[in-house]
Amino acid sequence: MKTIVIGGGAAGLIAAYFSAKKGDKTILIEKNEKLGKKIYITGKGRCNVTNLCEPQDFLNSVVNNARFLSGAIYGFTPRDMMDLLEENGLPLKVERGNRVFPVSDKSSDVIKTLANMCKFAGVEVLLNQTVEGITAADGKVCGVKTDLGDYTCDKVIVATGGVSYALTGSTGDGYTFAKALGHKIIPPVQALAPMKIKGDYPARLAGLSLKNVTLNVTYQGKLVSSEFGEMLFTHQGVSGPIVLTTTSKINRLDKKDLSLAIDFKPALDEKTLDNRLIREFSAQSARAIKNVLDQLLPMSLIPVVIERTGIAPDKKAGEISRAERQSIIRVLKGFTLDLESFAPFSEAIVTAGGVSVKEVNPKTMESKLIKGLYFAGEVLDVDAYTGGFNLQIAFATGARAGS
Ligand SMILES: Cc1cc2nc3c(=O)[nH]c(=O)nc-3n(C[C@H](O)[C@H](O)[C@H](O)COP(=O)(O)OP(=O)(O)OC[C@H]3O[C@@H](n4cnc5c(N)ncnc54)[C@H](O)[C@@H]3O)c2cc1C
The missing domain is CATH 3.50.50.60 (FAD/NAD(P)-binding domain)
Structure with missing residues (x-):
C-alpha cells in the first residue's frame, strides 16, 4: 500500500x-x-x-x-x-x-x-x-x-x-x-478570534487588561454566551481568553442581532453594588465623582464609564442622585460594545x-x-x-x- x-x-x-x-x-x-x-x-x-x-x-x-x-x-x-x-x-x-x-x-x-x-x-x-x-x-x-x-x-x-x-x-x-x-x-x-469594536473606545482603552469580568452576549434578546475571566482592549477592539472563546460561540450568528456587554462587577449583584456606591459616595462626598470611582475601576476606564452615564465628571459624589447611581450601575454591569466584525482569518487562532x-x-x-x-x-x-x-x-x- x-x-x-x-x-x-x-x-x-x-x-x-x-x-x-x-x-x-x-x-x-x-x-x-x-x-x-x-x-x-x-x-x-x-x-x-x-x-x-x-x-x-x-x-x-x-x-x-x-x-x-x-x-x-x-x-x-x-x-x-x-x-x-x-x-x-x-x-x-x-x-x-x-x-x-x-x-x-x-x-x-x-x-x-x-x-x-x-x-x-x-x-x-x-x-x-x-x-x-x-x-x-x-x-x-x-x-x-x-x-x-x-x-x-x-x-x-x-x-x-x-x-x-x-x-x-x-x-x-x-x-x-x-x-x-x-x-x-x-x-x-473565524474562531478563537479577537473582535473589532465600533467607536473610539478601543483606541482610548488600548492596552487595558481586565480580570474577573464577564462578557455577556445576547442574540435576538436571548443570552447565548456568558464568559468569565480575562480580556483586554486592543487598538481596534477586544481580545484575550474570554473574547476568543466568545467568538467561537457566536461566529455563525447574524452580527446585527448580537448585543455584547461587559459586566465589570460580576461578583456583585445590583443591590450590593448600590450599597457599595452609597458607602463610597457618602465617605467621599466632597470629591468629584471622577476621583471616587478609582476604588471600583482601573483609571483609564473611569472617564469612559462616566461619559456613558451622562453625569458631569466634576459633580461631587455627595450630590449624585439615586437615578444617577442607577445609571452608573447599569454601565458597570452592562458596558455595551458595538461589534463591527471578527478579526480577519490572519488573526483567528x-x-x-x-x-x-x-x-x-x-x-x-x-x-x-x-x-x-x-x-x-x-x-x-x-x-x-x-x-x-x-x-x-x-x-x-x-x-x-x-x-
Ligand atoms: C497563533 C496560534 C496559536 C495556537 N496555539 C495553539 C496551542 O497552543 N494549542 C492548540 O491546541 N492549538 C493551538 N493553535 C491551533 C492549532 O495550531 C491548529 O489547530 C493545528 O495546528 C491544526 O493542525 P493541522 O495539521 O490540521 O493544520 P496546519 O497546522 O495548518 O497544517 C497544515 C499544513 O499543510 C500544508 N499545506 C497546505 N496546503 C498544502 C498543499 N497544497 N500542498 C502541500 N502542503 C500543504 C501547510 O503548509 C501546513 O504546513 C494555535 C493556532 C495559532 C494560529
Missing part, C-alpha cells in the same frame, strides 16, 4: 507516522521549506500540545461536531499523545487548566520530535512541493498532482489545515481538493467550518464518497476552545486516518 499525506502540520505528521508504522509506504508532501510552521507559533512559542483531561471533559470543550470526534478522542486520548511524545524523548509538564507543554517551553522541540518519529518510522518527506489536486477514478483515489510532478498512490490523507494564519501555509487548499471530489464544505468562519463531517467516517476518517481519501485536523469542520484541544484534535484525527 502506498499512502500520500498532504500537509506537514500536526495532523499530517501524526498521520504519516501511524501510516508508516503499520507498514504502508508513506510520503508526506509539505509546500513549505520546513515542517510544522504553525506548530512553531502555538502557545506563544511554547506549544500547548494537548489538554490532560478525561475524554468526556475534552469533548465538552469542542465547539463543533464533538459527537463526530468522540471515537477519535476516546481512541487516542491526550494521555496517549503525551505517552507517545515522552517515549520519543520529549519530556512534558502539565500547567494550570491541564494544559500540557514541553518541559523546555520550546515549540521547536515538539516539531523536532514529530519529525524524528516520522523519519524513524520510514516516512519519506518532500518539502517545497505544493499539491495541486487529487486524482480519482471509479470512486477511488489514484494519485496526487503537485507543482513538480504526478504521483500514484492507493490512499491520500488530506491534512492541509484551515485558512487561519495563512502565512504558515494553511491556505484552504484541502477545501478545493475535497470540493472537486464532491465533498460539501461548510463555509469557513483556528478556522471553524471545512469538510463536512457528515461525509466522513468517524471510525477511520475516510471519505464516504471516495475510497482511499482521508481527512485529518483542522481541514475538517471541527474546532474547540483554547487549552491544547485543537492540537489534540489534529493528533487524534491524524492517528485515526494514519492507522
Whole structure:
C-alpha cells in the first residue's frame, strides 16, 4: 500500500507516522521549506500540545461536531499523545487548566520530535512541493498532482489545515481538493478570534487588561454566551481568553442581532453594588465623582464609564442622585460594545467550518464518497476552545486516518 499525506502540520505528521508504522509506504508532501510552521507559533512559542483531561471533559470543550470526534478522542486520548511524545524523548509538564507543554517551553522541540518519529518510522518527506489536486477514478483515489510532478498512490490523507494564519501555509487548499471530489464544505468562519469594536473606545482603552469580568452576549434578546475571566482592549477592539472563546460561540450568528456587554462587577449583584456606591459616595462626598470611582475601576476606564452615564465628571459624589447611581450601575454591569466584525482569518487562532463531517467516517476518517481519501485536523469542520484541544484534535484525527 502506498499512502500520500498532504500537509506537514500536526495532523499530517501524526498521520504519516501511524501510516508508516503499520507498514504502508508513506510520503508526506509539505509546500513549505520546513515542517510544522504553525506548530512553531502555538502557545506563544511554547506549544500547548494537548489538554490532560478525561475524554468526556475534552469533548465538552469542542465547539463543533464533538459527537463526530468522540471515537477519535476516546481512541487516542491526550494521555496517549503525551505517552507517545515522552517515549520519543520529549519530556512534558502539565500547567494550570491541564494544559500540557514541553518541559523546555520550546515549540521547536515538539516539531523536532514529530519529525524524528516520522523519519524513524520510514516516512519519506518532500518539502517545497505544493499539491495541486487529487486524482480519482471509479470512486477511488489514484494519485496526487503537485507543482513538480504526478504521483500514484492507493490512499491520500488530506491534512492541509484551515485558512487561519495563512502565512504558515494553511491556505484552504484541502477545501478545493475535497470540493472537486464532491465533498460539501461548510463555509469557513473565524474562531478563537479577537473582535473589532465600533467607536473610539478601543483606541482610548488600548492596552487595558481586565480580570474577573464577564462578557455577556445576547442574540435576538436571548443570552447565548456568558464568559468569565480575562480580556483586554486592543487598538481596534477586544481580545484575550474570554473574547476568543466568545467568538467561537457566536461566529455563525447574524452580527446585527448580537448585543455584547461587559459586566465589570460580576461578583456583585445590583443591590450590593448600590450599597457599595452609597458607602463610597457618602465617605467621599466632597470629591468629584471622577476621583471616587478609582476604588471600583482601573483609571483609564473611569472617564469612559462616566461619559456613558451622562453625569458631569466634576459633580461631587455627595450630590449624585439615586437615578444617577442607577445609571452608573447599569454601565458597570452592562458596558455595551458595538461589534463591527471578527478579526480577519490572519488573526483567528483556528478556522471553524471545512469538510463536512457528515461525509466522513468517524471510525477511520475516510471519505464516504471516495475510497482511499482521508481527512485529518483542522481541514475538517471541527474546532474547540483554547487549552491544547485543537492540537489534540489534529493528533487524534491524524492517528485515526494514519492507522
Ligand atoms: C497563533 C496560534 C496559536 C495556537 N496555539 C495553539 C496551542 O497552543 N494549542 C492548540 O491546541 N492549538 C493551538 N493553535 C491551533 C492549532 O495550531 C491548529 O489547530 C493545528 O495546528 C491544526 O493542525 P493541522 O495539521 O490540521 O493544520 P496546519 O497546522 O495548518 O497544517 C497544515 C499544513 O499543510 C500544508 N499545506 C497546505 N496546503 C498544502 C498543499 N497544497 N500542498 C502541500 N502542503 C500543504 C501547510 O503548509 C501546513 O504546513 C494555535 C493556532 C495559532 C494560529
